Amino acid sequence: MKIEHIVSTRLPTPYGEFTIHGFREGDSGQEHVVLSMGDLAGDEPPVVRVHSECVTGEVFGSLRCDCRPQLESAMKRIAALGRGAIIYMRGHEGRGIGLVQKLRAYAEQDAGRDTIEANAVLGLPIDARRYDAAACMLRALGVHRIRLLTNNPLKMAALAEFGIEVVEREASLTPLGPDNEKYLRTKAESMGHHDLGHLFE
Ligand SMILES: Nc1nc2c(ncn2[C@@H]2O[C@H](COP(=O)(O)OP(=O)(O)OP(=O)(O)O)[C@@H](O)[C@H]2O)c(=O)[nH]1
Numbered sequence: 001m002k003i004e005h006i007v008s009t010r011l012p013t014p015y016g017e018f019t020i021h022g023f024r025e026g027d028s029g030q031e032h033v034v035l036s037m038g039d040l041a042g043d044e045p046p047v048v049r050v051h052s053e054c055v056t057g058e059v060f061g062s063l064r065c066d067c068r069p070q071l072e073s074a075m076k077r078i079a080a081l082g083r084g085a086i087i088y089m090r091g092h093e094g095r096g097i098g099l100v101q102k103l104r105a106y107a108e109q110d111a112g113r114d115t116i117e118a119n120a121v122l123g124l125p126i127d128a129r130r131y132d133a134a135a136c137m138l139r140a141l142g143v144h145r146i147r148l149l150t151n152n153p154l155k156m157a158a159l160a161e162f163g164i165e166v167v168e169r170e171a172s173l174t175p176l177g178p179d180n181e182k183y184l185r186t187k188a189e190s191m192g193h194h195d196l197g198h199l200f201e
């Protein structure tokens, strides 16, 4: 995987001032961004969120998923610590199937299927995300050991496979509501995500 660091610049946000780094993958031209705060180098592993793009949730505030509150809480957590990074993975939309295919999966869910069955019935992978680019961007920023903000065991394993040591996992918890209940239940009960089970006790 070849990935080029193109630029770094200031990004003031409601939660504090981050630095935003622009990266481009060599082969595909796929762009990604990283938000960082503080000095990431040094012995203490920084808190990191590797976040998958979600246009419906993050741009339009869709309540069907938990992406926007997860992103906001990661930004707030890192701002409170004064140190950390968010690796924002474009190309991960819809767990890697793309935006319009995700909308087709939503239409299947409206017809009663869960998030896994919906992808399957469309002949699409349940999760097509790759994490080699995320690992490369972390390395480019001098980060080899992290505290990862996630509930997803696959994400932890994938980063480790690409040489990023996850020394600790921090849960990424967001409120349950009528529109995301089935989705979060499927993540907890069928996709093995940690720390969500208590929502359904
Ligand atoms: N195919 C599909 N993708 C979805 C659906 N709901 C959300 N997504 C996408 O899933 C991605 C986020 O994945 P999640 O499973 O919520 O969380 P995660 O990143 O695997 O795990 P955490 O680190 O714990 O948040 C985003 O790219 C969303 O667009 C859905 O019903 N179908």
Ligand SMILES: [Zn+2]
Residues within 6 Å of the ligand: 054, 056, 057, 058, 065, 066, 067, 068
């Ligand atoms: Zn989402």
